[in-house]
Amino acid sequence: MTNQTATYLAQPDDVHRVLLLYSGGLDTSVMLKWIQDQYQAEVVALTVNLGQPGEDYDVVTGKARQLGAVEAHVIDAREEFARDYIAPAIKANAVYGLGYPLFTALGRPLIAKLAVEFARRSGCDTIAHGCTGKGNDQVRIESTIATLAPELKVIAPVRTWKMGRDEEVAYAREHGIPVKGGSEVAPYSIDDNLWGRSSEGRWIEDLEVAPHDDVFQLVTRPELAPDEAQTLEIEFEAGVPVALDGERLGLVELLERVAAAGMRHGVGIVDHIEDRIVGLKVRDIYEVPAAAILLPAHAELERLVGTIHQNQFKAMLDQKWAYLVYAGLWWEPLRTDLDAYMDAANAQVTGRIGVRLYKGSARVVTRQSPYAVYDAQLATFSESGGLFSQEASPGFIELWSLQSRMAWQVRHRDQG
Ligand code: ARG
Secondary structure, rough: OOOOOOOOOOOHHHHHHHHHOOOOOEEEEEEHHHHHHHEEEEEEEEEOOOOOOOOOOHHHHHHHHHHOEEEEEEEEEEHHHHHHHHHHHHHOOOEEEEOEEEEHHHHHHHHHHHHHHHHHHOOOOEEEEOOOOOOOHHHHHHHHHHHHHHOEEEEEEHHHHOOOHHHHHHEEEEOOOOOOOOOOOOOEEEEEOOEEEEEEOOOHHHHOOOHHHHHHHOOOOEEEEEEEEEEEEEEEOOOOOEEEEEEEEHHHHHHHHHHHHHHOOOEEEEEEEEEEEOOOEEEEEEHHHHHHHHHHHHHHHHHHHHHHHHHHHHHHHHHHHHHHHOOOOOOOOOHHHHHHHHHHHHHOEEEEEEEEEOOOOEEEEEEOOOOOOOOHHHOOOOOOOOOHHHHHHHHHHHHOOHHHHHHHHHHHHHHH
């Protein structure tokens, strides 16, 4: 019927029972009905809990059933997300562009992997998602499904149904789908999980407009943050945070507590222009309180225990890791290869970092590690002797600068 641009896309005849990745928002609620109407198909709704703050999952599944889902499931994937996605990201100091810690990019492959598992278990032939045709998320989700489950088909109704927000609201009204917050002001487009929150749309698309206060739903605006600083003591073992202020915590809880402290102190606001995989440049407002504290703390400790050679080299691999993940290639073997290096480099990243939070800033103030490549005795200005002989330095300088000095002479000999 329609011409097929990818083999994994469903033709109408393929679609009998659909696993829908359901958030409870307008797009996927309209979709839940629309798929039943359009394909005469059954819909199984799946909602994945990655730690979206303030989400009521009973309400979400109730809504799915009310809209005709034959089954409605919630999976609490917070532990898996923290352990298998966020921890590797911390070890890789993962940031894309000028400050995006990849929370959405890390979440999508896990959501899609869980969709595949659930689709197989509940006898679905097709997976449906609510991504648009302009974003990175469609790439991350569909490449995961096509990689892990070549037998499953995909539909992405938002890409094809040609409804704008007004038509969707009309469709919702017509089909008895509750619309949150009326239809007057379009809401921001939000995505969030344990590792951060993004807002897109509305005035954010006007690059000349400074952020409106109402976009910040997590982080206190720095100008309203407390006048007293707070210092967090974060303890790492092999690159992973394991304790906060002397208390050992599971990773999910640790992330939540660090985020709460960051939010209070206005830490983790990022106003980001981003080069998407699909060519567009887009502006995102990010609130990433946990990442804005833990990533610099980890990087600090890693630099302390690594040699100059390791530190320079790892930064290049970190950048490659972040790009692969951003670009939707989580399942690419190079990412796993890089993880092996990340684990090796992080074997010594054990110790404590103190981070002071104050009105929007998170600044490392103390460091301690049994593996630090550091000797306070050697580093002092006044002392000489022992391993470090200051008298030997001129000999080093002569050899170290030899090629540079020769090249300088060659380039200047004709200039008189
Ligand atoms: N720009 C970020 C990314 O590509 C965040 C995307 C948020 N996704 C969303 N559906 N609102 O990873």
